[in-house]
Amino acid sequence: MSARGFYELGELEQASPKLFGVPTGTKLDEMFWKLERGEEGRFMRKPLGGIPYLSVINVTGVPDSGKSVLVEQFAIVQANNGYRVLFVTVESPANFLYTSMKTKAEYLGADFSKVTKNIIVIDASVNEEFRENPKALMDTMAYAIKEKQTNSVIIDSVTGLYEHKEIMARQIVRVFFNFLKRWKQTGIFVSQKRSSHDSDSADAAGGLAVAHIVDGTIVLDKKLIRTRWDVNLYKRPLGSVMRTIRIDGCRLTGHDTRPWVFEISPGGTIEILSPLEELI
Amino acid sequence: MSREKGMEVITSPISTTQVDYLAERVFQECIRILGGLRRLALYGKLTWLPSLAEAAYILVLKEELFKTVREIARELGITEQTVRRILRADEEEVRRFIEGEVERVDEHKAGGIAKLAYRRVKKERGLFIREEEMEVLGVDWALRVLVRLRGADFPLSKEDLKKRLEGIRVKGKPIDEIAERMSFPIKSPTEVLRQIEEATR
Numbered sequence: 001m002s003a004r005g006f007y008e009l010g011e012l013e014q015a016s017p018k019l020f021g022v023p024t025g026t027k028l029d030e031m032f033w034k035l036e037r038g039e040e041g042r043f044m045r046k047p048l049g050g051i052p053y054l055s056v057i058n059v060t061g062v063p064d065s066g067k068s069v070l071v072e073q074f075a076i077v078q079a080n081n082g083y084r085v086l087f088v089t090v091e092s093p094a095n096f097l098y099t100s101m102k103t104k105a106e107y108l109g110a111d112f113s114k115v116t117k118n119i120i121v122i123d124a125s126v127n128e129e130f131r132e133n134p135k136a137l138m139d140t141m142a143y144a145i146k147e148k149q150t151n152s153v154i155i156d157s158v159t160g161l162y163e164h165k166e167i168m169a170r171q172i173v174r175v176f177f178n179f180l181k182r183w184k185q186t187g188i189f190v191s192q193k194r195s196s197h198d199s200d201s202a203d204a205a206g207g208l209a210v211a212h213i214v215d216g217t218i219v220l221d222k223k224l225i226r227t228r229w230d231v232n233l234y235k236r237p238l239g240s241v242m243r244t245i246r247i248d249g250c251r252l253t254g255h256d257t258r259p260w261v262f263e264i265s266p267g268g269t270i271e272i273l274s275p276l277e278e279l280i
Numbered sequence: 281m282s283r284e285k286g287m288e289v290i291t292s293p294i295s296t297t298q299v300d301y302l303a304e305r306v307f308q309e310c311i312r313i314l315g316g317l318r319r320l321a322l323y324g325k326l327t328w329l330p331s332l333a334e335a336a337y338i339l340v341l342k343e344e345l346f347k348t349v350r351e352i353a354r355e356l357g358i359t360e361q362t363v364r365r366i367l368r369a370d371e372e373e374v375r376r377f378i379e380g381e382v383e384r385v386d387e388h389k390a391g392g393i394a395k396l397a398y399r400r401v402k403k404e405r406g407l408f409i410r411e412e413e414m415e416v417l418g419v420d421w422a423l424r425v426l427v428r429l430r431g432a433d434f435p436l437s438k439e440d441l442k443k444r445l446e447g448i449r450v451k452g453k454p455i456d457e458i459a460e461r462m463s464f465p466i467k468s469p470t471e472v473l474r475q476i477e478e479a480t481r
Binding site: 121122126127132133134140162165175 | 293345
């Protein structure tokens with residue numbers, strides 16, 4: 001903050017972050033864009049190449065919709081590109097995370113020795129103090145960010161930090177959001193949906209608090225094809241699962257607003273196929 | 281810290297936040313706000329101390345650890361109603377009561393005082409540094425000065441400063457000599473330190 005307590009807009013030029021993408025290794029990278037003036041003077045959309053740098057993005061969805069798959073893939077892609085990632089695992093113990101990442105990395109053709117070197121894990125799934133004492137977790141994260149020089153932070157899931165006290169969701173998400181901004185990290189928060197009601201909305205455990213605070217929300221959804229109507233509409237066999245991914249909003253940059261159909265590959269990675277409208 | 285086949289895993293907190301220490305600091309600040317232990321004893325108000333300690337702890341648990349009312353009540357073995365009353369206390373009303381602007385107050389007094397104290401402690405909070413570490417850094421004189429300035433009325437005159445800091449030497453220079461290079465009156469302890477530092481460069 002300036003000594004006067006306010007800024008003239010122009011003074012913020014030096015401090016403002018550059019707008020570019022941090023790749024996720026999925027088609028999401030083409031779904032965020034920025035506007036650039038073309039040769040004829042007209043504005044054109046230019047894919048950002050990833051989620052906006054230094055943004056904090058909320059990934060939400062019903063159980064088993066692919067949230068963790070997406071963030072693990074992001075971590076692997078980043079680590080394989082030589083960037084350090086801090087992965088705070090609140091749900092899955094670190095040894096299970098390791099197994100999951102190893103399979104994905106092999107499937108993606110990533111150098112796993114590079115991946116293991118560049119991903120630092122805080123295992124908050126086992127140690128209760130991490131989940132019950134946000135300050136202790138933040139101190140540890142600060143240590144890891146500073147000592148290991150990380151560029152991105154993933155918390156899977158932030159819901160696990162207010163599991164039995166959703167009333168505190170807003171406060172807890174806010175302090176972690178501010179923390180990532182202070183430490184200049186690109187962040188992804190995974191947040192759970194507790195009911196299938198409005199499963200394609202940004203609403204998650206703790207209400208809309210999470211979505212309001214963060215810079216953007218990506219919603220993952222899945223639909224079981226259970227009626228003849230579904231079969232005809234989605235052109236999928238009865239009993240199959242159709243998964244969709246949608247950027248619900250992003251205050252930092254333009255983005256595709258359509259739901260896209262995706263699949264989870266045999267190697268446990270996200271493959272975004274086409275916009276839902278094209279399927280129908 | 282451990283390694284999961286090459287992946288670095290942090291399994292326990294590396295924490296610098298000491299909740300108990302912070303609660304103690306808030307408690308001490310509560311006593312200071314009320315004019316010190318001697319004043320409390322003089323007015324027969326030492327029985328306030330358990331309530332102030334309780335309120336200080338409740339506030340720190342709520343603000344630092346984001347505990348819910350229910351969790352705090354369970355942890356401290358008190359009712360949720362008590363926790364709520366403390367957390368809802370209007371500190372401005374309590375401040376007006378302490379300063380004699382109003383004769384009575386319906387708020388939870390300990391809760392209001394603890395809130396005022398917490399705000400002050402958070403505002404002043406800095407790095408915790410040991411006395412021997414200050415010596416190593418060559419700033420142990422600052423601690424001695426601050427200890428002598430406790431309870432002083434600001435703004436401070438040259439005579440008051442000399443009296444309070446009598447016998448102290450900073451970087452080998454006696455305080456009388458240093459005082460001659462300082463401008464008075466001085467508004468705060470921080471200003472005293474700043475001026476001494478400048479006068480002894």
